[in-house]
Amino acid sequence: LAEVPAPIALLTDFGARDAYAGVMKGVLLTRCPGAVLVDLAHEVPPRDVLTGALLLASAVPFFPTFTVFLAVVDPGVGSARRPLCIRSGHSLLVGPDNGLLWPAASRCGLPQVFHLDRPEYWLPECSATFHGRDVFAPVAALLASGRQPEELGTPVHDPVQLEIPSCTFLAGAAHGEVLLVDRFGNAVTNIRPSDVGHPASGSARLEVGGRAVLGPSSHYSAVPRGEFLFLPGSLGYYEIALNGGDAAASLDLQPGSRILLRVRK
Amino acid sequence: LAEVPAPIALLTDFGARDAYAGVMKGVLLTRCPGAVLVDLAHEVPPRDVLTGALLLASAVPFFPTFTVFLAVVDPGVGSARRPLCIRSGHSLLVGPDNGLLWPAASRCGLPQVFHLDRPEYWLPECSATFHGRDVFAPVAALLASGRQPEELGTPVHDPVQLEIPSCTFLAGAAHGEVLLVDRFGNAVTNIRPSDVGHPASGSARLEVGGRAVLGPSSHYSAVPRGEFLFLPGSLGYYEIALNGGDAAASLDLQPGSRILLRVRK
C-alpha cells in the first residue's frame, strides 16, 4: 500500500447547499485516514454530464501524476449503468459509466476500464440514490491508499465514450459551437487555434449571434472596455469575451450556440 | 494530547461569498496546526437552524469515529444563548445552544452536554457577531488536538432539544411533510419506509400538492423522463423526485409542504 495516500480530487453536481459532497469526504477520511481531499468543482449544472466531463478533462493535466479523481454526475444512479474505475497514465478516475470520465481518461493514451462489481468494497448498505457515498467514495479511498483497480473490479472494454463535439470545416470557415459558459460569461468554443492554423492577431473573424468579432486578441483588456473579443483561453480553445462584462449574457450564448470562424488570407 | 489531530468538519450558513468560513479555518489552523478541515456545507439557508440540524445529522454517521463537528447557524449570536460542546459517542459537536447540534448528537445514545463558559480558551477579543471565529473555532481546535470538553466547559443538562418533526398516522395514512429540498429539486419527506411497513414497489400512493404519485420506485430512472416518483432516499426518508427534472419547483414544494402516504392492502 502507498506510504502517503494519493490526493483525491472531487467533481460533482452536488452543489454546496446540501451536505452530499461533505458526506463523501467523511467516507473518504474514514476509509483513507490522512487522505488529501481537493474540491475541483461541485456546481456542475445538475445532471449535465458533458459540462462535468469538460471540466474534469481540463483539470486532470494540472494535478500530481498519481491522483484519484472522484467524479459524480450521475442521473442514472441506481439503474443498470455500471460504476467504473478508469486507469489513465498514473491517474485513476472513479465514477458512473455515462461518459463523464471519458474525455479526461482518453487524453493520454489508451485507458484501462474496470467495472466496479464487488460490493464487498462498498459501504455495507448501498442506497439507490447516492452511489457517490456508498460506492464511489469507498472505492476511491481504497485506490488512494494504494489498492489496484484490478482488485476492486473487472476489466471491461465497452465504456460509454462521450466525445467533446469537434468543429467542422466548410467553405473555408470553421463551424463550431459554444461548449461552456464560465462564471465571467466567457463562452468557451470548440475551436482550437491549431484547428485554423494559429492565425495572427486580428486576422480572423468570428461570427456569433449575428455579430462579427475581429481577432484573435492577446488578452481580455487588449480591446476597449465594453467591446467583444475572442482569444485563446485556458482550456486550449478560443473563447468569446467582453472586456469588463459578461459576453454570454450580452450575446445570449449557451452551450450549443453556433459560431463560425473565418481566417482572412 | 492526540498524536494526530481529529478531522474537523464545518457546517455553517455563512455561504461562499464572504470569507467567514475561511476565517474560521485560519483560526483552526492557528490553534491546531495540521488539522484536517472538511467543508460539510456552508450554504445552509441563512438562520435556518432546522435545515442545518438535518444536514448535520445526516452526515455525522459517515465520518471517522473521532471527528470534531463545528456547526454554526446562529441567529442568536451575542445574546444569552449558550455556546455548547456535545459529546456523542466518540464524536464532539461544537456550536450554539439553539437545537442545531441536537438531532446529530442524540442519534447514538445519551449525549453529554457542556456549556463553553471559559473565555480563556477563546480568542482574546470576542465580538458579539461572530462566535464561529471567536469562540467555537478556538474550542474546536483544542478538541481536535485532544483536549477534553470537561476542561473547556461545564456540564449542563438542559440543552435546547430540537426534534425533527415526525409523521403521524390517521385513518390508515401517514401524514407527513417536506423536510428539505435538495439542489436537484428532490423533496425529502419525514416518512421512513419502516414507518409504513416497507411497502413493495408500486404498492403505495403519495399525495402531494393535489397530485398522486404511485410508488415507491427503486431509482430515479425507474419511471419515464418527465414523470414524478418517490423512493427511499439517502437520508433514510422517502423523497419525491422528477426523473430528469426538479420535482420541488414543478410541484411548488418547500419545507413544511404537507404530504400523505397511503399503502394499498
Next chain:
Amino acid sequence: LAEVPAPIALLTDFGARDAYAGVMKGVLLTRCPGAVLVDLAHEVPPRDVLTGALLLASAVPFFPTFTVFLAVVDPGVGSARRPLCIRSGHSLLVGPDNGLLWPAASRCGLPQVFHLDRPEYWLPECSATFHGRDVFAPVAALLASGRQPEELGTPVHDPVQLEIPSCTFLAGAAHGEVLLVDRFGNAVTNIRPSDVGHPASGSARLEVGGRAVLGPSSHYSAVPRGEFLFLPGSLGYYEIALNGGDAAASLDLQPGSRILLRVRK
C-alpha cells in the same frame, strides 16, 4: 526549505461552477506535495478588486503567522499589469498588481514588494487568461515550500496602493459608506467605533436610505425581530442589520451607499 509547508489560503472571484479554483489546487499540490490548502472565498463578485481586498484584509490576521495567501481577482490578466509577491510580517501574499493585496499587506508595518518576473518558476506554457494557474499558483507553491520572494522576483517600490475608503467628518457627523453587503444582508460600513469615540449603547443615530436607526446595539437580537439596528461587526466596522432579515435588501443598500452617523452629546 521548510520542513512542513506553510498553509496556502486561496481567495478568488472564480466561483464554484467552473474548475478554475480546483485547477490551481492541482498545481499547488503538484509543486508542493503536502501543502495544506484553505479556501478563503471564491465567490468574490467577478472583477471586484475592492471587495476581494476587503475580504483578504479581514482574514489575514486570523491565519497562522507564516501563511501564503494566493489571491486572484484579475481583470487585467495578460496585460502589462505585474504579478506580485508581497511580504508583510511573516506572511506572503501572491497576486496581481491591481491593489488586491494592498489593504491586507499594509496592515502590519511596511510591506516588501517583489515583481514576479522570472518565468522559469511558472508553468512552462503560460496562457494570457489564467495566471492564477500558470504564474501565481506555481510561485505560491514554492513560497509555501520555503523559497524566498527574493529568489522568485525583483524588489519594486511602486505597487498599486488601493486604500479602503475612509469616512469623513462634517458638522458633527461621520459621513461614510457601505463597503460590502454580506450573505445575511448585513451592510458593513466604513465607520469604526473608534472613529466616533466609542459611543454608548443607544447614544448614536445612523441615517441610511432616508431612515434613522438608533444604536449602537450590542448584538443582532438586542432589538425585536423585524427591526433595524447597527452594531460593531466582526470586520471592525459598524454594520447595519435587520434582526431576522436582510437589511441590505430592505433598505436597498449596496457598496457605495451613503450613511451618516451622529453621536448625541
